Amino acid sequence: MTIHSDLLAALIFLAFGVVAITIGYGYGFGSLGALGSGAMPMLVGAGLCITGVAQLLQTAAARRTGQQFVSAFPTRELRPLLLILVALLAFGLLIDRLGLLPALAALVGISWFADTGGRKREMLAVLVCVVALIVAIFQFGLGIPFRLVTWRF
Amino acid sequence: MDLVSSLVMGLQVAVTPVNLLYCLMGVTLGTAIGVLPGVGPIITISLLLPLTFGLTPEASIIMLAGIFYGAAYGGSTTSILVNLPGEASSAVTCIDGHQMARQGRAGAALAVAALGSFFAGTVGTLIIALAGPPLAAIAMRFGAAEYAALVFVALLSTAAMTRGGVVKGVGVALLGMAFGTVGSDVSTGLFRFTFGIPELRDGVEFAVLAVGLFAVAEIIGNIGEPQGEAVSSRNIGRLWPTRDDFRRAWPAVLRGTGLGALLGVLPGAGLAMSSFSAYMVEKSASREPERFGLGAVEGVAAPESANNAASQTAFIPTLLLGVPGSPTMALMLGAFMIHGVQPGPRMMGDHPQLFWGLVVSMWVGNLLLVVLNLPLIGLWVRLLRVPYHWLYVFVLAFACVGVFTLSSSHFDIYSLVFFGLFGYLLKAAGCNPALFILGFILGPMFEENFRRAMTLSRGDPMVFLERPISLTLVLIGIAVLLATTTSFVRRGRAEATD
Numbered sequence: 030m031t032i033h034s035d036l037l038a039a040l041i042f043l044a045f046g047v048v049a050i051t052i053g054y055g056y057g058f059g060s061l062g063a064l065g066s067g068a069m070p071m072l073v074g075a076g077l078c079i080t081g082v083a084q085l086l087q088t089a090a091a092r093r094t095g096q097q098f099v100s101a102f103p104t105r106e107l108r109p110l111l112l113i114l115v116a117l118l119a120f121g122l123l124i125d126r127l128g129l130l131p132a133l134a135a136l137v138g139i140s141w142f143a144d145t146g147g148r149k150r151e152m153l154a155v156l157v158c159v160v161a162l163i164v165a166i167f168q169f170g171l172g173i174p175f176r177l178v179t180w181r182f
Numbered sequence: 183m184d185l186v187s188s189l190v191m192g193l194q195v196a197v198t199p200v201n202l203l204y205c206l207m208g209v210t211l212g213t214a215i216g217v218l219p220g221v222g223p224i225i226t227i228s229l230l231l232p233l234t235f236g237l238t239p240e241a242s243i244i245m246l247a248g249i250f251y252g253a254a255y256g257g258s259t260t261s262i263l264v265n266l267p268g269e270a271s272s273a274v275t276c277i278d279g280h281q282m283a284r285q286g287r288a289g290a291a292l293a294v295a296a297l298g299s300f301f302a303g304t305v306g307t308l309i310i311a312l313a314g315p316p317l318a319a320i321a322m323r324f325g326a327a328e329y330a331a332l333v334f335v336a337l338l339s340t341a342a343m344t345r346g347g348v349v350k351g352v353g354v355a356l357l358g359m360a361f362g363t364v365g366s367d368v369s370t371g372l373f374r375f376t377f378g379i380p381e382l383r384d385g386v387e388f389a390v391l392a393v394g395l396f397a398v399a400e401i402i403g404n405i406g407e408p409q410g411e412a413v414s415s416r417n418i419g420r421l422w423p424t425r426d427d428f429r430r431a432w433p434a435v436l437r438g439t440g441l442g443a444l445l446g447v448l449p450g451a452g453l454a455m456s457s458f459s460a461y462m463v464e465k466s467a468s469r470e471p472e473r474f475g476l477g478a479v480e481g482v483a484a485p486e487s488a489n490n491a492a493s494q495t496a497f498i499p500t501l502l503l504g505v506p507g508s509p510t511m512a513l514m515l516g517a518f519m520i521h522g523v524q525p526g527p528r529m530m531g532d533h534p535q536l537f538w539g540l541v542v543s544m545w546v547g548n549l550l551l552v553v554l555n556l557p558l559i560g561l562w563v564r565l566l567r568v569p570y571h572w573l574y575v576f577v578l579a580f581a582c583v584g585v586f587t588l589s590s591s592h593f594d595i596y597s598l599v600f601f602g603l604f605g606y607l608l609k610a611a612g613c614n615p616a617l618f619i620l621g622f623i624l625g626p627m628f629e630e631n632f633r634r635a636m637t638l639s640r641g642d643p644m645v646f647l648e649r650p651i652s653l654t655l656v657l658i659g660i661a662v663l664l665a666t667t668t669s670f671v672r673r674g675r676a677e678a679t680d
Binding site for chain 1: 401
C-alpha cells in the first residue's frame with residue numbers, strides 16, 4: 030500500500046492525538062469548574078483523533094471511487110531530505126567541539142550535494158562566501174563572539 | 183491622547199536614525215526576498231527572528247514589518263517583468279502586468295503598481311491609526327469567554343480558508359496547539375511533555391520551530407522541484423504612466439484599496455485572496471472587460487493596491503486584539519512576544535511608543551519602497567539569476583548560526599533537525615505548516631482564556647453562548663465553516679493559490 034498524502038495526514042493526526050491523550054491523562058483533567066493541566070492536551074488530542082478518523086474516512090471514500098494515489102514521498106526528495114538533515118546534525122555536533130569554521134565547512138560540504146549538478150570548485154567559493162558573510166553579520170554586525178576554531182572533546 | 187499627537191509621537195520614533203536604518207534594511211531585504219524565487223517572507227522573517235533578540239523592540243518590529251510589506255512589493259516587480267510571481271498574492275498581477283511589459287510598457291506598469299501600492303499603504307496606515315483607539319476600547323471589555331471565542335474563530339476560519347481542505351486545516355492547527363502545551367503549565371506550574379529534557383521546560387523555542395518548519399523544510403521540498411529557467415532583463419520603457427493610464431488607474435486603485443483593506447482585517451482571507459478579488463471586481467465593473475488580459479492598466483492597479491492595503495490592515499487584529507489573522511502575522515506576534523510585549527487592547531496604552539512608531543514606520547516604509555523600487559529595478563532583476571545552489575546553502579548556514587546564537591546550545595540545533603523533518607512530513611501530507619504556527623501561537627492563549635472562562639462560570643460551558651459578543655463570534659466561526667463549502671469561496675481560493 031502506498032502512503033499517499035491524505036493517509037499520511039491521517040496517521041500523523043492519529044499518532045499525535047493518541048500521545049496527547051495518554052500523556053495528558055496523567056496530568057489530570059480536573060473538573061469543568063477547575064480544568065487541570067491535562068484538560069487542554071486531552072481535548073486537543075481528542076480533536077486530533079476525530080480529524081484523523083475523518084481524514085481516514087475521506088480517503089476510504091476516495092479509494093472506493095477508484096481514485097489513484099501517488100506516494101507522499103517521491104524518491105527524488107529522499108536525497109535532499111537525508112543530506113540536509115545530516116548536514117544540520119553535523120553542524121550541531123561540531124560547533125561546540127571544533128568551532129565555527131569546521132562546523133560551517135561540514136554544513137556546506139554535506140548540504141552542497143543535496144542538489145545534483147553542483148561543481149566542487151564552486152562549493153569552495155560558496156564556503157568562503159558563507160563564512161565571510163556569517164562572520165561579518167554575526168561577529169561584526171551583532172557582536173556575537175564565536176570561536177572560529179577550537180578543540181574540546 | 184488625540185490622533186495628531188499620537189502620530190507625531192510615532193513619527194518621532196520612526197524617524198530616529200537607527201529605526202529609519204532598520205526600516206530601510208527591512209524593506210530592501212523584503213523586496214529582494216520578494217524577487218528571489220523560492221524564498222518568501224515567512225522564511226525570511228523566521229530566519230531573522232533569532233537576530234532580533236539583540237535589537238530594541240521598536241527596531242526589530244519595524245524591520246520585520248518592512249520585510250513583510252517589502253516582499254509583497256518585490257513580488258509584483260517579477261510578476262510584471264518576467265511573468266514569475268514571487269508570492270501567491272502577486273500571481274494576478276502577472277496577467278495584465280506582464281502583457282504591458284511585452285508591449286514595452288513595463289515602466290508604466292511598475293510605476294502604477296508602485297504608486298497604487300503607496301496610496302493603498304497610506305490609506306491602510308490611516309485606517310490602523312483611526313480604528314486603533316475605538317477598537318481597543320471595545321476589546322478592553324472582552325472577558326475570558328470573548329477571548330477564547332475570538333481565538334476559536336480566528337483559528338477555525340483560517341483553517342477553513344487554507345488550501346488542502348477543512349479537515350487537514352483543522353488537524354494541523356490542532357497539532358500546533360498540542361505543541362503549544364509543551365513546557366510548564368501557566369496555572370499549575372506542572373511540566374508538560376518535557377520528557378525530562380530541561381530545555382523544554384520553557385516550552386518549544388518559537389524561533390527554532392519557525393526556522394525548522396519554514397526554512398529547512400522548504401529547502402528540502404524546493405530542491406526536489408525542477409528549477410525554472412534563468413531570465414534576462416528586458417526593455418523597461420518609459421517609467422511615467424500616460425495621462426490615459428492615470429485616468430483609468432485611479433478608480434481601480436480606490437476600489438482595490440477599499441476591498442483590500444476590508445479583506446486584510448478578516449482572519450484567513452489574506453493577501454492572495456484580496457488581490458484576486460480586486461481583479462475580479464475590476465473586471466466585472468469595467469465597461470470594456472475584454473481589455474483585461476491584454477495589458478489593461480486597471481488589472482495591475484487594482485490587485486497591487488488591494489494586496490498592499492491588506493498587508494497593512496492585517497496588523498489590526500494582530501496589534502489590537504492580539505489575535506493574528508494569518509500565519510505571517512503569527513510570526514510577527516511571536517516576534518513581539520520575544521520582546522515581552524503582548525499585543526492586544528492594552529498594547530496601545532502600555533507601549534504607545536512601539537505601537538505608534540510601528541504605525542508611522544509602515545507609512546515611512548511605503549514611501550521608501552516607492553523611492554527605492556523604481557530606480558533599482560535592474561538590480562532586482564539581476565537577483566533572479568542567483569543560482570538556487572548558492573541560495574539554499576547560505577540560508578541553511580544562516581539558519582544554523584542564527585539558531586545556535588539563541589542560547590549557544592546544540593539542543594536548539596537538534597530541535598531544528600526535528601522540526602525540519604516534521605515540517606517535511608507536514609508538507610508531504612499536504613498540510614500547511616503555516617497553520618501549525620498559528621495553532622502554536624494561539625493555543626496557549628486559547629487554553630488560558632478557556633480555563634479562566636470555565637472557572638468563572640463554575641464549569642458551565644453555556645458561558646460562551648450566553649454573552650452576546652462571544653455568541654456572535656461563535657456564530658461567525660460556524661458561518662465561515664459553512665461558507666467554505668459554497669462555490670464562490672472555493673473557486674476564489676483555488677484560483678488564488680494556484
